[in-house]
Amino acid sequence: MKDLAYYNGKISSISEMMVPFNDRSHFFGDGIYDATVSRNGIIFKLTDHLERFFSSMALVGINPDFTITELEQLLKTLVGKLDEADYFIYFQVSRGTAPRDHSYSPDIIPNLSIYMSPWPIDTDKDVRLKVMTAQDKRFEFCHIKTLNLLPNVIASQEATLKGLDEVVFHRDQRVTECAHSNVSILVNGVFQTAPLDNWILPGIARKYLLLASEALGxxxxxxxxxxxEMLLADEVIISSSASICMVVSEIDGKAVGGKDPERLRQLQDAVYEDFYKETDSL
Structure with missing residues (x-):
């Protein structure tokens, strides 16, 4: 298959999949999701993503009717149905299907959705991104990977219309994260990133950039x-599972970074080596 959609046991192409109208994700965005990439049929950092997925479900009170092991096996089985290529792997669970009402039955059964589509994985170390800043107007559940992404969508569209690559959110000048990634900086040989509080998502790539930085000394x-402080940093780094260590060269029309290329390249080499090692075919 070139692409794949899954909904509660049904499998089809993405264009053919139909979802019940009363799925609560339709009315309320009542659900959570996670996403990563695959290469050579191997899903990158799957254990980390599954753990975050189940953590997000617990934080919003969704009780799955499947185990983490069962979901892991399902994802691996579905990837095995795809043509050999790089893929974006997305999985979400909504609270369930019911007539529209803010409250819900405690016995409601969650709906599991998955889609997998071709995704050219970019590990070009020379790409430089141009971004904009914006006031962070999202709600206070940013540490949960929920389906409620309207502020992210609005900000991302504004950036796209300006020919930019991403949006860096801030709250009263404190940098939080981007519209769909984490943001970190290199300053005086230190890899600095926002703390894991309710203003940022615990990014998987963020975690491994921290580990790589420690290993590099x-x-x-x-x-x-x-x-x-971000504008004055030696380097500005944007990270996500699909773009593990991307470099920013311009923020709000101002040139940034470019002051510590040696450490930056060491960090990129380390995390991309990890990516290729984990996803090489046996």
Whole structure:
């Protein structure tokens, strides 16, 4: 198959899949999701993504009728049905199907959705991103990977119309994260990234950038930084599972970074080596 959709046991192409109108994701965005990539039929950092997925479900009170082991096996089985290529792997669970009402029965059965589509994995170390900043107007559940992404969508569209690649959110000048990724900085040999509080998602790529920095002998810091500190940083890094270590060269029309290319390249080499090692065919 070139692409694949799954809904509660049904499998089809993405264009053919139909979802019940009363799925609560339709009315309320009542659900959570996670996403990563696969290469050579191997899903990257799957254990980490599954753990975050189940953590998000627990935080919003969704009780799955499947185990983490069962979902892991299902995802691996579905990837095995795909043509050999790089794929984006997306899985979500909604609270269930019921007539529209804010409250719900405690016995409601969750709906599991999955889709897998071709995705050219970009590990080009020379790509430089241009981004904009925006006031963070999202709600206070940013640490949960919920389906409620309207502020992210609005900000991302504004950036796209301006020919930019991403949006960096801030709350009263404290940098939080991007519209669909984490943001970190290199300053005086220290890899600094926002703390894991309710203002940011615990990114999987963020986690492994921290580990790689420690292994390389860099300093690490999980402390807040401001927009001004980001603008003055030696390097500005954007990370996600699909774009593990991307570099920013311009923020709000101002040139940034480019002051510590040696450490930056060491960090990129380390995380991309990890990616290729994990997803090489046996």
């Amino acid at each position: 860099f300093g690490t810091s999980e402390t807040p930084f401001t927009v001004d």
